[in-house]
Amino acid sequence: MRWVGIELEVEAGEGVVFVRNPFVLAGAEPPYAPGTLKVRLGSRVRFAPGVIIEAEPGGDSVLEIGDGTRIGATTHLHLGGGSIRIGAGSEIRDGCVLRTNGGDIELGDRCFMSYGCMLHAIELIVVGERVSLGERVTIVDHDSEATEPVTVDADTVVFRDAAIAMGAHVGASSQVAAGALVQDEHPDGVLLAGVPAEVVKWL
Numbered sequence: 001m002r003w004v005g006i007e008l009e010v011e012a013g014e015g016v017v018f019v020r021n022p023f024v025l026a027g028a029e030p031p032y033a034p035g036t037l038k039v040r041l042g043s044r045v046r047f048a049p050g051v052i053i054e055a056e057p058g059g060d061s062v063l064e065i066g067d068g069t070r071i072g073a074t075t076h077l078h079l080g081g082g083s084i085r086i087g088a089g090s091e092i093r094d095g096c097v098l099r100t101n102g103g104d105i106e107l108g109d110r111c112f113m114s115y116g117c118m119l120h121a122i123e124l125i126v127v128g129e130r131v132s133l134g135e136r137v138t139i140v141d142h143d144s145e146a147t148e149p150v151t152v153d154a155d156t157v158v159f160r161d162a163a164i165a166m167g168a169h170v171g172a173s174s175q176v177a178a179g180a181l182v183q184d185e186h187p188d189g190v191l192l193a194g195v196p197a198e199v200v201k202w203l
Helices: none
Strands: 004-012 023-026 035-041 050-054 060-065 076-079 082-086 097-100 104-107 119-120 124-127 139-140 150-152 192-193 198-202
Touching: 004 150, 050 119, 050 198, 060 076, 076 139, 082 097, 097 104, 104 119, 124 139
Parallel strands: 004 035, 023 050, 035 060, 050 076, 060 082, 076 097, 082 104, 097 119, 104 124, 119 139, 124 150
Antiparallel strands: 192 198
16 A cells, blocks of 8 residues: 555454455556545444455555454445445445445445445445345446436345436445336335336335
8 A cells, every 4th residue: 555655554353264365456556646544444344254345545445344344355445535434234245336436335234245246336325224225236327428326215126137327326225126227316215117217016
């Protein structure tokens, strides 16, 4: 970190477990200005082997992980400025990627991300409490031309291979069917399915 000008600051609660020490890396971009990476770990956070924490030079980045959260093997937390905040009691399974490019990712308490999920924020992604994401779910807040925040409200289940696109809002206590592409805003308590996703049932 030091050779690219990133100042690393770490705070950790009691009982943090590293099954194997995570890789803490400076990003591939050439250094062009000083930057910071602040890592704040709650109590009893558990890191499986092969976790990567990567920060790009020239930006200020924050990684916060709440009490009792488990981070799965080979998960990649890539910060290019902005923040990743994961709430308490959450589980991030193997092979997930959470990436910021100046934006923020906020996961509420007791969230679940299954294998191979990808979240990428340039502006803002908010995932509410007790949200479950199935295998290989993708959430992005941008396309090649624009950005717009994405919100998935509390107690929602997103099934495998679904994608939630720029500007989408999934209401609380909803379900997103496998393989769906969610755009636009949707109310609470619905089942969304299709490409693009539509309300097919009230729950």
